[in-house]
Amino acid sequence: TRPPLLPQGATDLEKHLELLELENKSLKRRLASGGTCEGACACACSQVSRVKVRGKTTKKQACPKTDSRSRTARRPSYLWVATSGPAPPRRTPRAEDRTGPTPRRTSPRLERDFRTATPGTSRAAKRRRRRRCRLALRMPRVCREVIVRCAHQTAEGAESDDWLRVQNALLQEQVCAQRRMLRELETQLQRSQRTCAQLRTQVKHQIMTDLEFCGYDSNGVRPTFAFKKVLRHSVALYDGEMARARRQLDAELLSLKEEKERVVREAFVRAESQMKAVHDNLAGVRSKLAGLHPALRTLTADYNTLKKQVHHFPAMLRNAIDDAKREICRAIGDVSATNQKLVDKYKREMNLRKKIHNQLVQLKGNIRVLCRVRPVAGGEEAEGVLTFDPDDDGVLHLSDKGKVTTFDLDKVFGPEATQEEGFSEVEALVTSCVDGFHVCIFAYGQTGSGKTYTMEGAASDPGLNQRALRLLFSRVADKSPEWEFHICVSMLEIYNETLRDLLGDQPAADKLDIKMNPDGSGQLYVPGLTRVAVRTVDDVNQVLEAGRASRATACTDLNERSSRSHALLVVSVAGLNGTTGSRTQGKLNLVDLAGSERVGRSGAEGGRLREARHINKSLSALGDVMDALRRKRPHVPFRNSRLTFLLQDSLQGDSKTLMMVQVSPVAADAGESLCSLKFAQRVRSVELNASKRPDSRSASSSPTPQSLEVASLVSRRPRAPFGPNSKRLEKPPPPPSLRLFFLWL
Ligand SMILES: Nc1ncnc2c1ncn2[C@@H]1O[C@H](COP(=O)(O)OP(=O)(O)OP(=O)(O)O)[C@@H](O)[C@H]1O
Structure with missing residues (x-):
């Protein structure tokens, strides 16, 4: 029953401690009243085992007073759990186990003593150890230690439980693998058995065929003499056929051998000739090589020289370029100076020519x-x-x-x-x-x-x-190309003191006037007068033709009109000298x-x-x-x-x-x-x-x-x-x- 002093939500350890306290008190009372310690200890151990190994114990409460046989039968399982070691081998119950109740071993030392009670030890020693155990169990302090130790070992048992679960899973996997392997082996065995049966059938069939061939019937009865004769004849035929085939094969083999030898000989001869040619070539190559050695040495020397030159080439090139640049700059300067002199001279000459020409014209x-x-x-x-x-x-x-x-x-x-x-x-x-x-x-x-x-x-x-x-x-x-000219042409007529543009769109209607140029140059100009730029003589011809046509349309009688206008x-000739920048403006x-x-x-x-x-x-x-x-x-x-x-x-x-x-x-x-x-x-x-x-x-x-x-x-x-x-x-x-x-x- 749940102790009334425990609070709600107490842990298992608290519950366990409380239970142990209660049992301890109970044991103290019994001890004081002269009761045996054995029953109290067993009851306490039973309680501990039930609490700590929860889920593994049965619901049935173990009690030393009710069923000593079942308590004896559970002891190995309890010991295995408490010591968290490998399960001891199941041993057959001994006479003292069957005759009387076995005291509970709750201490490791007691357990160790219990285990070391091997059959080799003397009965007196065993008796002494048991007596020591019983004496120890009668002491309350020892009981508490046993209880605490049991709790400790129970925790270790939980850990070993997990480990055992893992081990168990591994073992199960191994078992499954073994089972699969077994099934495969069974399948192979069945297949082998079927193959064996087929082979048996074939062997049997072959035997039957051989027997038939040898003249036996299916019942194993020997053939007749005539059949033997036929068989012998067939055998002889087969032998002859085989001998003939063997001879033919021998002949073919011989011819093949001869052919092989011939081919080998030819190949040998060819190989020899090729080898000879190769040798000759090799000799030629060697001789060439011998001749090339000096050339190679020369080339190597040249290569080294060139390599040095190439190494020094950039610097040489830079120097050469710098020298060339300086030379070119100097030459350009000289040329520029000379050119400038020539330009000046040309200007002077042009001006002189112009003056001389002008003076010539003036003299004329x-x-x-x-x-x-x-x-x-x-x-x-x-x-x-x-x-x-x-x-x-x-x-x-x-x-x-x-x-x-x-x-x-x-x-x-x-x-x-x-x-x-x-x-x-x-x-x-x-x-x-x-x-x-x-x-x-x-x-x-x-x-x-x-x-x-x-x-x-x-x-x-x-x-x-x-x-x-x-x-x-x-x-x-x-x-x-020194001079560039721009030539423009205008055509007009003066009739009865009236100016008309002969290159305009409407010559008859256009009456022009003469005005001072607004650019301040003091030159006169005719506003609206058409100026046509001409570059070639053809352009001029077109302009003259247009002017003549325009003059003709202005009057029905061209000669009549032309003689009176x-x-x-x-x-206009505008020139620009690209060298000197001089400009001219002539008019014809x-x-x-x-x-x-x-x-x-x-x-x-x-x-x-x-x-x-x-x-x-x-x-x-x-x-x-x-x-x-x-x-x-x-x-x-x-x-x-x-x-x-x-x-x-x-x-x-x-x-x-x-x-x-x-x-x-x-x-x-x-x-x-x-x-x-x-x-x-x-x-x-x-x-x-x-x-x-x-x-x-x-x-x-x-x-x-x-x-x-x-x-x-x-x-x-x-x-x-x-x-x-x-x-x-x-x-x-x-x-x-x-x-x-x-x-x-
Ligand atoms: N040197 C010449 N050689 C040949 N023919 C000429 C020469 N000079 C003039 N003529 C002819 O004389 C004629 C008159 O010439 P043109 O028409 O040029 O005279 P004009 O002085 O212009 O007359 P207008 O004043 O009426 O225009 C034309 O038939 C022209 O061919």
Whole structure:
């Protein structure tokens, strides 16, 4: 029963201690009352065993008073548990065990004594030990020690229980493995038995077959004589067959042996020959090797040398590169210095050439006057009107009304003169334009005298315009790549003092004006005037064609209109020297003037008269400008006509002007020709006077040592002597005002 003093949740050890205390008290009481210690001790041991080996004890309470036999039978199990050692061998109960109650052994020492009671010991010793045990058990203190020891051993028994469980599991696994092995063995045995039965059947069948073959029947009865004979015959046949097969096999074996020997011999021979060849090769290789040894030594030496060189090569290369760099830098410096000198020299030379050329042109005349006589057309009377001086190509004699007038011009081209010859006098001016000068080339003359032919020419034989532009492109190409040029072309006409753009979209509607350039350069410009960039002669041809077409659409009668309007082809040439940075800005004005006409003589009226007045006015203004330039007047009347106003920057300063006076050789036009030639003569006299004063035009034309040298070399063309019938303007009279001259016209 549960002691009432124990609190709820007491541990097993507390319960056990309480129980032991109770039993101890009970034992003390019994001891005091004279009861045997044996029963109390056994009861206590029984209680301990039941508590500690919980789950292993039976529910039945062991009691020494109730069943001594069962207590005796349980003792080995109890001892095994208490000592936590291996279970002792089961021994048969002894006589004293069966005759009387065996005292409980609860102490290890007692147990040891109990165990050491081997059969070899004497009965007296055993008796003494038992007596000692009993005496010890009678003492209460010993009982308590036994109880404590029992508790300790019970804990050890729990540990051994776990160990035994593990051992048990291992053993069970081993048993299972053994069982599996056993089952496999049984299966193998069954298989072997079946195989054995099959073999037995086969052996039996074989035996039966052999017996049948030997003539036995299935019952083992011997065969008959005839059958024996048959058998013998068969045996003989088999023997013969076997002998024949053996012989055949022997023969084949022999042939195979022979074949083998033959093959072996051949292989041997072949091997010998190959061996010999190999030996030969080897000998050759050895000899080569012997020859290669020196080469190898040389190569090795070279290799070592090269290796050293390669080792030192980077440093050598660096040094060489540094030297080369220094050398190159020095050379570049020298070249740069030389180049700079050359550039300076080139600049000086170019400037000198430009100056010399300019001075040459100036010596020839900044305003040059040429004359060209057109051929006589069929049916025209031209006999004796114009005569040329065979000794002077600048002299022309004009006979008008029996009076011969001689004109001294820069050059006179006869009717047979080609376009090329006419252009030869213009080439220098084109060069000046490329150098950055402004150039004006006029074609002046009466209607039908050949102005347009000279300026434009035919497709197969182009005139000054196209030739000048061709030469311009040629000069530009010659100066490339030092110089880079940008060439632009404009075309316009002045009709009745009105400017029209011939390259614009609507030439007839566009009426242009001349204004001062807002950039402050003091240059004039025509706002809205079309400028077409050209790079090739084809571009120029397209532009000229477009201008001609535009001029044609402006009037139904081109010849009618063209003779009464000034046509201008303006070429702007902007150059840039990439080496020196110099810039040039030249302009080439190619002007096909309207035909001059004496109004009184022609009897023009109305619109024609108005056109003639405009033409004469503009030509008169041109003459006035040149006169003012000659006289170095402070005011030059450029604004008196659209033509002079437009050409203002090309008629002053260092500008060059060439006037091609066209003359008709026809007798009926002699008066007109006389007027044209007089105008040309006066213009030339202007220039002749100017050319005698090299510094009269601009500061840039002041004489320099070079220019003086050139001037001495370029002598003036000798004047032709006066002919007997000629009236030479030996000493030209002071030119009257050109305005008065045109008024006279
Ligand atoms: N040097 C020449 N060789 C051959 N033919 C010429 C020459 N000069 C002029 N002619 C011919 O004379 C004719 C008139 O020439 P052109 O039209 O050039 O005169 P123009 O002065 O321009 O006349 P306009 O002032 O009316 O325009 C043309 O048929 C032209 O072919």
